Amino acid sequence: MSGAILGWSVLIAQLAVAAAMILAAIRMLKGPRAQDKVLGLDTLYITAMLQFLLFGIRTGTSIYFEMALVIAILGFVATVALAKFLMRGEVIE
Amino acid sequence: MNRLLPYPLLIVSIVVMWLALTRFSVGQLLLGAGVALVAAQGLAALRPSTPRLRRWDLIPKLIGIVLLDIVRSNIAVARLILSGKRAKRKSGFVAIPLELRDPMGLAVLAVIITSTPGTAWLDYSDRRGVLLLHIFDLVDESEWVDLIKTRYEYLLMEIFE
Amino acid sequence: MSVEYDIPLWIALPVSAFLLIGAFLTLTGTIGLIRLRIFYDRLHAPTLGSSWGTGAIVIASMILFSYLESRPVVHEILIGIFVTVTTPVTFMLLGRAALYRDRSEGSPLVPPMDVAPPPSKETTAEPAS
Numbered sequence: 001m002s003g004a005i006l007g008w009s010v011l012i013a014q015l016a017v018a019a020a021m022i023l024a025a026i027r028m029l030k031g032p033r034a035q036d037k038v039l040g041l042d043t044l045y046i047t048a049m050l051q052f053l054l055f056g057i058r059t060g061t062s063i064y065f066e067m068a069l070v071i072a073i074l075g076f077v078a079t080v081a082l083a084k085f086l087m088r089g090e091v092i093e
Numbered sequence: 094m095n096r097l098l099p100y101p102l103l104i105v106s107i108v109v110m111w112l113a114l115t116r117f118s119v120g121q122l123l124l125g126a127g128v129a130l131v132a133a134q135g136l137a138a139l140r141p142s143t144p145r146l147r148r149w150d151l152i153p154k155l156i157g158i159v160l161l162d163i164v165r166s167n168i169a170v171a172r173l174i175l176s177g178k179r180a181k182r183k184s185g186f187v188a189i190p191l192e193l194r195d196p197m198g199l200a201v202l203a204v205i206i207t208s209t210p211g212t213a214w215l216d217y218s219d220r221r222g223v224l225l226l227h228i229f230d231l232v233d234e235s236e237w238v239d240l241i242k243t244r245y246e247y248l249l250m251e252i253f254e
Numbered sequence: 255m256s257v258e259y260d261i262p263l264w265i266a267l268p269v270s271a272f273l274l275i276g277a278f279l280t281l282t283g284t285i286g287l288i289r290l291r292i293f294y295d296r297l298h299a300p301t302l303g304s305s306w307g308t309g310a311i312v313i314a315s316m317i318l319f320s321y322l323e324s325r326p327v328v329h330e331i332l333i334g335i336f337v338t339v340t341t342p343v344t345f346m347l348l349g350r351a352a353l354y355r356d357r358s359e360g361s362p363l364v365p366p367m368d369v370a371p372p373p374s375k376e377t378t379a380e381p382a383s
């Protein structure tokens with residue numbers, strides 16, 4: 001009974017986060033300007049990280065936690081580099 | 094103490110974090126302590142000036158205020174986005190002259206302002222000390238200047254300066 | 255549609271509630287990302303996902319794994335701290351980059367470089383608002 005409650009909640013949450021990933025990807029592809037695309041990419045990274053946490057909750061294993069952490073770090077580095085590129089035209093000064 | 098163990102707070106928090114990530118055992122405690130010592134030495138090599146905390150007792154109050162504000166503005170911004178009444182909402186830029194100069198305090202203020210939905214930190218000129226914010230739901234400019242100055246800046250100046 | 259492990263009701267209810275809150279806040283944030291018209295407005299929308307969207311899911315995960323492994327599991331806090339500390343950096347950099355680009359194009363939407371007070375007051379003390 002309680003397993004079913006949690007199972008359905010995780011499913012609904014995963015669908016909601018999947019929809020969020022699609023919306024972020026649309027913003028990333030559509031733009032219109034470069035900063036909109038980078039913002040969409042950063043949001044996509046955050047939602048992907050949440051999706052991995054939800055997979056971890058569904059399976060009850062903590063393997064997915066490491067993946068989520070790696071995605072969070074990659075997303076941070078990528079967005080910082082891209083924002084720096086937008087501002088100056090080069091990543092390393 | 095200073096030469097061998099710089100940043101005692103950092104060392105303690107790294108050891109606690111290490112033990113939280115692994116299971117507690119003597120080996121893990123020693124390993125975590127070793128990592129913490131190396132990290133503290135590395136930080137000491139990077140930046141010699143220790144941030145000074147003047148008022149420890151105000152930090153829980155600040156955290157409480159910030160968590161409450163984040164919850165409140167989450168609800169407010171979510172409602173604004175979902176209701177979709179674009180015509181009634183007006184967003185805009187606000188310039189706020191700050192008296193806070195401590196780099197650590199400014200960094201904390203940046204984290205607070207950016208992680209609160211509805212306010213975004215855009216630019217800070219450290220020569221003139223003027224902060225440029227973008228406010229999602231701008232009703233009254235002076236109200237926001239008052240809010241930032243009395244709610245956060247005052248507390249941060251008490252804590253850090 | 256059930257999970258593969260056994261949990262009591264008093265764990266399942268709060269975990270489910272936090273999961274749904276977090277997921278729908280994140281979804282709301284991305285809806286805003288699509289619906290809002292100006293870039294500076296859009297900059298606010300994803301903070302819903304990165305503040306309590308992430309926070310709620312991390313809390314749910316902490317409650318569940320603390321029960322499953324019957325010890326306090328706090329390593330999810332790492333993700334919470336990481337997202338809290340890094341999101342301001344990325345959004346600040348993005349905001350500044352957008353401001354810089356808009357200013358260099360002379361866009362009328364953004365305030366010019368010299369917002370009040372003017373630079374001639376540099377040497378005198380800042381008035382205390």
